[in-house]
Amino acid sequence: MNVSTLLRKATSRQEFYLISVIITFSVIMGFINPAFLSFENFFDVLNNCATLGVMAVGVLLVMISGGMDVSFSAIAAVAMYVTVSVLNVHGGTVFYAFAMAGIIGGLLGLVNATILSYFQISALIITLATSNVFYGLLLQLVPRAHITSIPKFLADFGNWIVLPIISFEDGKTIGLSAIAFAMILVMLIMSIVLRYTSIGRNVYALGGSREAAERAGISIWKTQFFVYCLAGMLAGIASILNVSMIRYVNPFNVYNVLMDVIAAVVLGGAKLSGGSGTIFGTFLGVFTLYMIKNSLILMGIPSTWDSVIVGLIIIVSVAFTASRKKPA
Amino acid sequence: MKQHNRSVSRVVYYILMFVIVFALFSLTIPGQFLSRFNLQSMAFQVPEFGILALGMMVAMLTAGIDLSIIANANLAGIMSAICLLKVTELYPNVGSLAIILVTVVVAVISGTIGGLFNGFLISVLGILPILATLGTMKLFEGLATVVTRGRPITGFPVEIQYIANETIGVVPVSFVIFLIVLVMVALFLKKTPLGFKIYMLGSNEEAARYSRLNNRAILLRAYAVSGLMAGIASIIMMSRFNSVKVGYGNSYLLQAVLVVILGGTNPDGGEGDVFNALFAILTLQCIASGFNILGFTDYMRNVIYGSMLIIVLMFTIMVPRIREMVKRKKETVSIS
Numbered sequence: 001m002n003v004s005t006l007l008r009k010a011t012s013r014q015e016f017y018l019i020s021v022i023i024t025f026s027v028i029m030g031f032i033n034p035a036f037l038s039f040e041n042f043f044d045v046l047n048n049c050a051t052l053g054v055m056a057v058g059v060l061l062v063m064i065s066g067g068m069d070v071s072f073s074a075i076a077a078v079a080m081y082v083t084v085s086v087l088n089v090h091g092g093t094v095f096y097a098f099a100m101a102g103i104i105g106g107l108l109g110l111v112n113a114t115i116l117s118y119f120q121i122s123a124l125i126i127t128l129a130t131s132n133v134f135y136g137l138l139l140q141l142v143p144r145a146h147i148t149s150i151p152k153f154l155a156d157f158g159n160w161i162v163l164p165i166i167s168f169e170d171g172k173t174i175g176l177s178a179i180a181f182a183m184i185l186v187m188l189i190m191s192i193v194l195r196y197t198s199i200g201r202n203v204y205a206l207g208g209s210r211e212a213a214e215r216a217g218i219s220i221w222k223t224q225f226f227v228y229c230l231a232g233m234l235a236g237i238a239s240i241l242n243v244s245m246i247r248y249v250n251p252f253n254v255y256n257v258l259m260d261v262i263a264a265v266v267l268g269g270a271k272l273s274g275g276s277g278t279i280f281g282t283f284l285g286v287f288t289l290y291m292i293k294n295s296l297i298l299m300g301i302p303s304t305w306d307s308v309i310v311g312l313i314i315i316v317s318v319a320f321t322a323s324r325k326k327p328a
Numbered sequence: 329m330k331q332h333n334r335s336v337s338r339v340v341y342y343i344l345m346f347v348i349v350f351a352l353f354s355l356t357i358p359g360q361f362l363s364r365f366n367l368q369s370m371a372f373q374v375p376e377f378g379i380l381a382l383g384m385m386v387a388m389l390t391a392g393i394d395l396s397i398i399a400n401a402n403l404a405g406i407m408s409a410i411c412l413l414k415v416t417e418l419y420p421n422v423g424s425l426a427i428i429l430v431t432v433v434v435a436v437i438s439g440t441i442g443g444l445f446n447g448f449l450i451s452v453l454g455i456l457p458i459l460a461t462l463g464t465m466k467l468f469e470g471l472a473t474v475v476t477r478g479r480p481i482t483g484f485p486v487e488i489q490y491i492a493n494e495t496i497g498v499v500p501v502s503f504v505i506f507l508i509v510l511v512m513v514a515l516f517l518k519k520t521p522l523g524f525k526i527y528m529l530g531s532n533e534e535a536a537r538y539s540r541l542n543n544r545a546i547l548l549r550a551y552a553v554s555g556l557m558a559g560i561a562s563i564i565m566m567s568r569f570n571s572v573k574v575g576y577g578n579s580y581l582l583q584a585v586l587v588v589i590l591g592g593t594n595p596d597g598g599e600g601d602v603f604n605a606l607f608a609i610l611t612l613q614c615i616a617s618g619f620n621i622l623g624f625t626d627y628m629r630n631v632i633y634g635s636m637l638i639i640v641l642m643f644t645i646m647v648p649r650i651r652e653m654v655k656r657k658k659e660t661v662s663i664s
Contacts, residue, residue: 070582115638119645122596125589128582129637136630256578259395259462266459304477307470314463315449322454 014269014321018284022291033298039165040174041298045290047245050183053286054238055261056268057190058231060282063265064194065227066207066274067123071112071131072235073258077251078138079104080239084249085142087151094157094244101236108134109232116228117221135255147249158244179241186234191279199226207274263314264289269321289313338592342607349611353618360621364498370617371499372492375506376564377580378609381591382513383557384584385605386550389517389530391597392450392457394554398581399468400442405562405572406472408434409481416485424487431488431566436559442468443555447548472574480573484566492567502564509560514602516553526550531598579630586633587612590640612636 010016029036055072062069079101087097108130116126139145163176194200202223205213214220239254246253268285270277292313293306353361360366380397387394411434415422442464449460492502517523525546529536537543566572591608593600615636616629 119641121641121645125595125637125641128585129634129641132582132586132630132634133638136627136632136634139627140625140631259465263462263466266462272456272458302477304473305470307466307473309470311463311465311467311470314466315455315460318455318459318463319449319453322456 013281015278015281015284017320018268018281018288022284022288025291025295029295029298033295036295036298041294043174043176043180045287045294046180046183047177048294049283049286049290050179051238051242051245052257052261052264052290053183053283054186054234054241055257056265056282056286057186057279058234058238059261059265060268060270060277060279061190061194061203061227061234062123062231063270063272064207064274064277065203065223066210067116067224067227068272069112069127069228069231070124070258070262071108071127071134072231073255073261074131074135074138075105075108075232076235076239076242077254078108078134079236080243080254081138081142081147081249081251083236083240084147084150084154084243087154088147088149091151092153094153097151097154097240098237101240102233103236105232105234105236105239106229107232109229109235110225112232113225113228117224135251138251145251150243150247150249154240154244155247158247179245182237182241186237187279187283194279199223203227204275207276209275260289260310263310267314267317338601339603339607342592342604342611346607346611346614349614349618353614357618357621361618366617366621368495368498368500370613371503372568373617374609374613375492375500375502376561376568376577377583377587378506378606379509379557379561379564380577380580381584381587381605381609382510382602383554383561385588385591385593385600385602386513386517386526386557387457387461387554388588388593388595389526389597389600390457390547390550391530391533391595392547392551393461393585393595394443394446394551395458395461395581396442396446396465396468397461397554397558397584398577399465399472400439400555401558401562401565402572402574402576403442403468403472404435404438404559405566405576406476406481406574407438408432408562409484409566409572410475412484412488413481424485427485427487428491432563435562435566436556439555439557439559439562440552441555442558443552444548446555447551450551451544451547469574476572476574478574480571482571484570488567489570490567492564502567505560505564509557510602510606513553513557517602522546522549527598529597583630583633586637590633590637 026037035041055076058072059069082104083097083101086100092100112123112127112130115130116123119126157178160178161173161175162178162181164173165175167173194203199222202213202218203226205216205218206220206223210220213223242254243249264285265277265282266272266285267288268277268281268283270282289310292309296305296309297303380401383397384394387397408431412427412431415430416427446457446461446464449455449464450457453460455463490501491505492500494501496504517526525536525541528539528541529543529546529550533543536546562572565576569576587609588600588605589595590612591600591605593605612633615632616626619628619632620626
């Protein structure tokens with residue numbers, strides 16, 4: 001394989017562009033504000049990515065299968081609220097928290113999957129409807145929308161640095177936090193599942209061509225159940241990461257990440273028509289979004305510009321993809 | 329002609345649904361539901377949301393979607409509020425007519441420009457509508473935040489507050505505006521060539537292209553109309569709260585999509601009727617207000633809308649299936 005084919009192959013992938021953007025951006029930012037290139041900042045960005053990153057993996061999975069899920073943020077809000085309020089009363093461990101939120105998320109995802117596989121209509125509409133039902137029921141039934149105290153073990157989990165790199169005298173350590181580690185773990189496991197297991201391959205096959213997948217003997221409903229339940233489960237897990245980071249249960253904030261997550265997944269190169277997208281690309285998509293948000297702060301640009309920049313990134317990136325698709 | 333008959337019979341279903349729901353609440357909680365206060369507050373709540381839903385509907389008829397519609401409306405409201413306050417600051421003695429004229433013109437122009445930008449991204453650059461409008465949603469939201477620094481703008485002249493808070497007789501002014509806009513959209517969709525082309529394009533893009541329709545021009549204009557609706561809605565929102573702020577009515581976005589689909593518009597494009605949508609909006613408002621009287625919070629509205637959507641979908645999917653089954657049974661009986 002010579003250089004030109006290698007180059008052509010690389011430039012056909014979204015990951016290539018995202019990495020170039022990240023590198024160019026880091027170099028420029030390094031000149032403007034050296035604080036950007038510190039370990040502290042890097043791990044800070046990674047930490048902030050975690051909630052969105054784990055949710056994005058679930059959305060990616062759904063998108064690869066050719067479907068759509070807009071209910072994951074409502075699911076996350078429900079899982080977070082129920083889990084924290086139960087654990088506040090009964091106590092438990094971090095493992096319980098993740099298991100419980102994951103199971104609640106998975107069950108709500110099961111509702112999506114059941115309706116979807118029974119009626120076989122637009123997944124966007126179904127999940128739109130269930131999202132309204134889940135979120136509305138949560139806020140209707142709970143006495144207060146916010147929970148200000150969370151179990152101590154969750155707060156400890158949020159502070160836990162798994163892989164310390166630098167320690168300061170005042171006891172502050174910088175390194176890979178448990179939250180970021182959890183995200184990386186989820187992503188590794190999911191990329192193995194997508195790449196090397198038959199169910200993972202089926203997800204790609206279903207998104208690529210539903211009819212072809214059906215003729216090849218792939219069970220459509222089994223694959224759909226797998227995808228939507230897993231997306232719900234990951235949303236539940238992500239919500240616990242969010243709680244342990246901000247130490248506060250706020251369903252409104254979690255519910256509102258919806259569009260950001262979808263934007264990140266699209267930025268990462270997944271196609272809404274299904275059949276393509278990678279975990280690595282999604283990770284880069286989330287990372288790019290947060291890196292740019294973070295650097296705006298370091299550049300001293302008021303945070304009011306946040307949405308303008310994010311909107312422009314989305315428009316430019318999808319316009320770029322659209323123009324590449326057209327035959328030259 | 330056959331098509332025409334079918335759409336007429338559809339409207340009857342929607343009217344029936346509205347009448348049943350209305351009667352149900354009137355019988356169970358007659359004192360409060362049929363009170364003048366409740367009926368009037370329902371009429372106050374419908375317009376801003378209804379006009380946004382109309383804009384969403386036009387986008388959906390082209391097989392697209394306009395996620396940016398609320399952000400666009402907020403931006404239009406903010407633009408017109410800034411212009412209005414500037415004008416009243418410079419010319420304190422300006423007349424009522426001029427005040428309303430400035431507000432309306434600026435809001436409508438701003439909304440339409442936003443819509444045109446969506447149309448440009450979708451038709452010229454060929455971006456998927458859901459992605460393009462996701463991006464512009466963030467962009468409009470961002471621009472509005474930058475302009476206002478996230479703070480609300482308040483203190484409008486009484487003329488502006490009049491629009492959404494006064495009544496003509498017993499009917500709110502804003503509701504009258506809503507009905508006028510609704511009729512105009514209906515005329516636009518059913519009686520103008522462009523409206524007809526929007527249906528054609530939505531039902532089969534490729535066929536439209538082979539029929540030498542200019543798909544790009546149609547899409548561009550459809551999204552401009554969607555933006556125009558955002559502009560009109562922004563005036564009512566501005567008047568109702570007597571303030572404009574980034575993020576007002578964000579919860580309307582999903583609800584607007586929901587209502588349009590509930591109103592029988594096919595999200596894959598080419599199918600949908602304004603009057604069906606009207607009765608769907610009215611029915612949902614009855615349900616929401618009724619449950620409000622029964623002591624449920626506003627969040628219950630989400631639950632009701634969501635469950636209604638699933639129930640209606642179940643009906644639309646199941647009814648043809650059952651009909652088919654009945655037909656088949658009859659056939660087998662007649663054969664044997």
